[in-house]
Amino acid sequence: xxxxxxxxxxxxxxxxxxxxxxxxxxxxxxxxxxxxxxxxxxxxxxxxxxxxxxxxxxxxxxxxxxxxxxxxxxxxxxxxxxxxxxxxxxxxxxxxxxxxxxxxxxxxxxxxxxxxxxxxxxxxxxxxxxxxxxxxxxxxxxxxxxxxxxxxxxxxxxxxxxxxxxxxxxxxxxxxxxxxxxxxxxxxxxxxxxxxxxxxxxxxxxxxxxxxxxxxxxxxxxxxxxxxxxxxxxxxxxxxxxxxxxxxxxxxxxxxxxxxxxxxxxxxxxxxxxxxxxxxxxxxxxxxxxxxxxxxxxxxxxxxxxxxxxxxxxxxxxxxxxxxxxxxxxxxxxxxxxxxxxxxxxxxxxxxxxxxxxxxxxxxxxxxxxxxxxxxxxxxxxxxxxxxxxxxxxxxxxxxxxxxxxxxxxxxxxxxxx
Amino acid sequence: xxxxxxxxxxxxxxxxxxxxxxxxxxxxxxxxxxxxxxxxxxxxxxxxxxxxxxxxxxxxxxxxxxxxxxxxxxxxxxxxxxxxxxxxxxxxxxxxxxxxxxxxxxxxxxxxxxxxxxxxxxxxxxxxxxxxxxxxxxxxxxxxxxxxxxxxxxxxxxxxxxxxxxxxxxxxxxxxxxxxxxxxxxxxxxxxxxxxxxxxxxxxxxxxxxxxxxxxxxxxxxxxxxxxxxxxxxxxxxxxxxxxxxxxxxxxxxxxxxxxxxxxxxxxxxxxxxxx
Numbered sequence: 001x002x003x004x005x006x007x008x009x010x011x012x013x014x015x016x017x018x019x020x021x022x023x024x025x026x027x028x029x030x031x032x033x034x035x036x037x038x039x040x041x042x043x044x045x046x047x048x049x050x051x052x053x054x055x056x057x058x059x060x061x062x063x064x065x066x067x068x069x070x071x072x073x074x075x076x077x078x079x080x081x082x083x084x085x086x087x088x089x090x091x092x093x094x095x096x097x098x099x100x101x102x103x104x105x106x107x108x109x110x111x112x113x114x115x116x117x118x119x120x121x122x123x124x125x126x127x128x129x130x131x132x133x134x135x136x137x138x139x140x141x142x143x144x145x146x147x148x149x150x151x152x153x154x155x156x157x158x159x160x161x162x163x164x165x166x167x168x169x170x171x172x173x174x175x176x177x178x179x180x181x182x183x184x185x186x187x188x189x190x191x192x193x194x195x196x197x198x199x200x201x202x203x204x205x206x207x208x209x210x211x212x213x214x215x216x217x218x219x220x221x222x223x224x225x226x227x228x229x230x231x232x233x234x235x236x237x238x239x240x241x242x243x244x245x246x247x248x249x250x251x252x253x254x255x256x257x258x259x260x261x262x263x264x265x266x267x268x269x270x271x272x273x274x275x276x277x278x279x280x281x282x283x284x285x286x287x288x289x290x291x292x293x294x295x296x297x298x299x300x301x302x303x304x305x306x307x308x309x310x311x312x313x314x315x316x317x318x319x320x321x322x323x324x325x326x327x328x329x330x331x332x333x334x335x336x337x338x339x340x341x342x343x344x345x346x347x348x349x350x351x352x353x354x355x356x357x358x359x360x361x362x363x364x365x366x367x368x369x370x371x372x373x374x375x376x377x378x379x380x381x382x383x384x385x386x387x388x389x390x391x392x393x394x395x396x397x398x399x400x401x402x403x404x405x406x407x408x409x410x411x412x413x414x415x416x417x418x
Numbered sequence: 419x420x421x422x423x424x425x426x427x428x429x430x431x432x433x434x435x436x437x438x439x440x441x442x443x444x445x446x447x448x449x450x451x452x453x454x455x456x457x458x459x460x461x462x463x464x465x466x467x468x469x470x471x472x473x474x475x476x477x478x479x480x481x482x483x484x485x486x487x488x489x490x491x492x493x494x495x496x497x498x499x500x501x502x503x504x505x506x507x508x509x510x511x512x513x514x515x516x517x518x519x520x521x522x523x524x525x526x527x528x529x530x531x532x533x534x535x536x537x538x539x540x541x542x543x544x545x546x547x548x549x550x551x552x553x554x555x556x557x558x559x560x561x562x563x564x565x566x567x568x569x570x571x572x573x574x575x576x577x578x579x580x581x582x583x584x585x586x587x588x589x590x591x592x593x594x595x596x597x598x599x600x601x602x603x604x605x606x607x608x609x610x611x612x613x614x615x616x617x618x619x620x621x622x623x624x625x626x627x628x629x630x631x632x633x634x635x636x637x638x639x640x641x642x643x644x645x646x647x648x649x650x651x652x653x654x655x656x657x658x659x660x661x662x663x664x665x666x667x668x669x670x671x672x673x674x675x676x677x678x679x680x681x682x683x684x685x686x687x688x689x690x691x692x693x694x
Binding site: 038039077080083085090091094235237240243244246247250251253254257258260261262263264265266267270271273276289400402404 | 458486490539554555557558561562564574577578582584656658659662663666667668670671674675677678681682684685688689692693694
């Protein structure tokens with residue numbers, strides 16, 4: 001589905017350019033005419049939403065950098081300078097900080113959608129694995145961005161997270177010193193985090209390009225999980241999905257605007273408005289909400305090294321999900337038992353998040369351990385076994401068939417009443 | 419609507435306070451007084467901010483700095499909105515260090531509207547030497563402190579509906595000094611305040627007493643009144659662009675709501691010829 005399109009441009013300049021660099025025909029084939037299954041539901045709009053969020057983060061970030069000073073004695077003050085003295089600086093900063101939250105909200109929905117509809121399965125494994133790399137880079141970027149305002153939580157989050165590497169046997173301490181650029185979190189740490197926080201979004205953009213490329217080779221999965229069989233099953237991306245995505249994007253931005261304008265500090269920690277103080281540890285060190293489930297996994301394991309390994313494996317597991325999920329049937333719609341374990345997994349992740357937000361005391365420890373166990377149990381035992389044991393419901397012969405029978409159902413249900 | 423919110427707030431706070439673990443360990447949750455600037459439509463009261471400034475100037479500023487606020491901010495829209503001349507007069511009332519001059523010397527001059535509020539102490543150590551503790555900077559204090567926390571806030575729900583209670587925290591600490599419970603004795607020179615986060619022993623002596631501030635508008639300066647006014651003022655110093663933010667928020671939301679509906683209709687029209 002790549003390469004030259006047979007389309008002949010009427011405009012002579014366009015034709016001249018396209019015969020030398022087929023950028024116009026590729027754009028036309030991939031962005032406008034691209035055949036897309038006609039049955040995609042709104043869960044599929046989060047890809048477009050994510051692309052928009054990445055652009056918003058990059059644009060607001062670039063402007064913020066014009067006013068920010070990445071130096072330990074000035075970072076906090078320059079953030080306040082942005083909030084107070086830069087024209088619409090408060091808007092830029094609140095968009096950027098809440099944008100990170102909305103970005104993660106969208107990416108988690110996007111990932112769970114992929115798991116439910118089997119979008120990780122052949123022939124889309126590389127597409128999926130690129131997605132997991134994107135998630136990892138996003139997490140690194142978000143973490144380093146959170147450190148930049150150099151508030152109390154910025155500082156102590158940096159300390160806690162970098163300290164995780166000290167669990168590595170033999171070289172741990174050396175690696176941590178290397179990460180910090182000194183013997184403690186300090187100005188060198190802030191400056192390198194700033195540098196990487198500026199670099200990684202562009203790495204993300206490149207990865208997103210690859211992700212979309214890998215998507216455009218097999219084309220979209222769809223809610224039935226049945227491959228496209230004929231032109232009957234698809235519509236051109238434009239105007240059908242451009243308009244559907246645009247509608248979803250603006251609706252999503254509406255929620256984003258609610259946060260930015262009316263609850264800009266809802267997801268932040270009060271203590272991060274206190275400048276970093278290496279001599280005073282906050283009572284509770286908590287990460288941003290989007291890291292809470294991993295934090296819960298980390299703390300559920302009594303051994304530090306094993307905790308770190310468990311935390312990283314919780315994401316690395318996703319890399320091998322295409323092979324852990326052994327079912328030949330893609331879509332969860334036709335997998336009655338998988339469906340239930342899928343929603344249990346979603347609930348499990350949410351409970352892990354709540355555990356991560358609470359101090360590791362009393363019953364939270366037990367809840368954390370059960371949910372951590374369940375997370376790994378689902379991926380490592382249930383998903384592989386289900387594919388072998390579960391009897392899926394019969395699949396529709398094609399997307400068009402599925403669409404037609406869905407349309408018919410209300411009529412046949414109404415039939416007995418006649 | 420307001421009443422419903424009040425009842426809900428009361429219930430939530432009652433639930434928070436009822437938690438025995440909290441009552442035993444941590445500080446008391448802040449007294450949930452209401453302010454004019456709460457909620458999506460809330461704006462600051464100019465009179466209150468001006469009175470709050472009086473309290474800051476006459477009481478707090480002798481120990482606490484406010485280093486992110488500039489004199490000119492006092493005259494900007496969305497704040498106390500002092501007149502240009504008032505701002506100039508306020509600034510001129512402070513001595514500011516400037517320099518170096520042609521001789522390489524630092525020198526003192528009367529403040530200008532573009533200057534930040536000078537800090538009462540040159541550095542934290544000097545403050546600590548003079549007072550026994552370093553008083554926190556007040557510019558961001560209402561954003562840097564949460565009035566209540568606990569099980570609900572870990573789900574962000576308390577914060578979503580009742581805010582984080584920063585101004586209420588300041589109010590509660592200012593009005594929350596009590597005699598220490600019988601038999602309990604704190605460290606030398608500390609005062610008992612069950613609302614103080616790192617408490618209950620606080621280095622700050624009870625700063626307010628009835629009538630210690632003379633309000634320009636003739637309002638009676640009770641401790642309660644002064645604590646309300648100065649906490650509202652500090653809510654503004656922490657979030658000086660709040661009014662502009664909420665105003666733009668409504669413009670953006672209305673625009674996007676209309677756009678969302680229009681886009682939905684366009685989408686529906688485009689898809690009307692496809693079974694999907």
